[in-house]
Amino acid sequence: MNCTRLQQVLDAHIDGELDRATTGEITAHLTECASCAALREQRSALRQALRAHAPYFKAPAALAPTIQRSLDRAMAESAAKLQSSATGRNAGLSWLHATALASVAALAGLIAGYWLAQPLPDYPLRDPAVASHVAALAPTRQLIQVASSDRHTVKPWFQGKIDFAPPVKDLAGDGYVLIGGRLDQVADKPAAAVVYQVRKHVINLFVWRATDKAPNSPAADPTANSNTDVTAAIATASVRGFSVTTWAAGGLRFAAVSDVDGRDLTRFAQLVSAP
Numbered sequence: 001m002n003c004t005r006l007q008q009v010l011d012a013h014i015d016g017e018l019d020r021a022t023t024g025e026i027t028a029h030l031t032e033c034a035s036c037a038a039l040r041e042q043r044s045a046l047r048q049a050l051r052a053h054a055p056y057f058k059a060p061a062a063l064a065p066t067i068q069r070s071l072d073r074a075m076a077e078s079a080a081k082l083q084s085s086a087t088g089r090n091a092g093l094s095w096l097h098a099t100a101l102a103s104v105a106a107l108a109g110l111i112a113g114y115w116l117a118q119p120l121p122d123y124p125l126r127d128p129a130v131a132s133h134v135a136a137l138a139p140t141r142q143l144i145q146v147a148s149s150d151r152h153t154v155k156p157w158f159q160g161k162i163d164f165a166p167p168v169k170d171l172a173g174d175g176y177v178l179i180g181g182r183l184d185q186v187a188d189k190p191a192a193a194v195v196y197q198v199r200k201h202v203i204n205l206f207v208w209r210a211t212d213k214a215p216n217s218p219a220a221d222p223t224a225n226s227n228t229d230v231t232a233a234i235a236t237a238s239v240r241g242f243s244v245t246t247w248a249a250g251g252l253r254f255a256a257v258s259d260v261d262g263r264d265l266t267r268f269a270q271l272v273s274a275p
Contacts, residue, residue, distance in 0.1 A: 001025040006036050007188055014043055039185050041141065047130035049240060126237060126244045127189040127254065133204045133242065133257035134185065136193065143202070144180035144195055154181045158192050165253060166192040166207040171271050176203065196268070203258040203268060210253045221253065234269045236262045245269040 001022075006029055012018050013026050030037045067071065136143050146157040155168040161183055170178060176196045184193040191208040236245040243262040246255050247269060254272070256265055 001029040003029075004031060006030075006033075007039065007090070008044070010040060010043060012034075013046060014040070035185065035190070036185070038135070038141075039188065041126065041138070041142060042131045042185060042187075043134045045135045045138075046128065049131065052267065054207050115134060125253075126239050126246065127187075129204075129206055129244060129246075129255040129257050130239045130242050132184055132186055132191075132193075132206060136182075139203065140222065142182065145182035147180040149178050151178060154194065155182060158183075162190060162192055164192075164209055166194055166205075166252070167272060168194055169272055171196065171268070174186055174267075174271055175199070176268050198217070198258075198260060198264060201258055201260045203256055203260070203265070205272065206255045206257070208253055210248055210251050234266060236266045236269070238262065247273060249273055 006026060009018060009022065009026070013023060018026070020036065030040060047211075078101040110257065112189045117275050135141055146154055148154050149170075149172070151168045151170045157167070158166060158181065168178065168181070176198050179195050179197050181192065181194045184191050184204075186208055189208040189211075191206045194205040194207065196203040196205065222228075234245060236243060238244070242257055242259055244255060244257050245262070245265045245268070246253070254269070256269055256272070258265055
């Protein structure tokens, strides 16, 4: 079991859908790979959050009989067509229909495969960023791998561990105290997490490589809502009670997550993104 294969089957593993042998391989890999273990914790946290907060709608009682009647009608029509084909009537038309249906199914499969293969745009990753923030605060997780308030200690620590240089600024004079950093993930994207504190509130600043070229603005971001506060392409939204501020610069994506007021997080983002 390698990291790529595990990421493909991780959701099925969490849902208990895999056979015993595959589950054993995954368990063995997770004990040896800290990155994949962190990804599993993030997915588990997101799964629990969705179960706790996602709305549930019960189907009306009349739906089942309606579906059954539709199925019965479709079965009757299919049986009539098969009988017509068996007696030689409309045989050519039946084969034409079958060929057309097969072509449509193949085309639909190709289109679905193409879209599933496309890289996930970065701007809908607010929920995974929140999941990573929550997971990092869990008692079993390590919030900081390099503990220091000195940017000249934290920034060099990332060298050789990721293929980009995250900005690490000293913002203590503005009330945002640098306390360290760690390696993390946002969804399946390797990310640097630079950790700050403001009035005893933790701010996780996630930084990862951009995979799309869309501007991070409400016009390009379908998840933005009427309460979004935008300043110079910096967007702040509320996700499950957490403030999440996102922006892009220099081929990198940023997501700052905290339980502070959104205005505090917007100001933090402005300070981080300032030249």
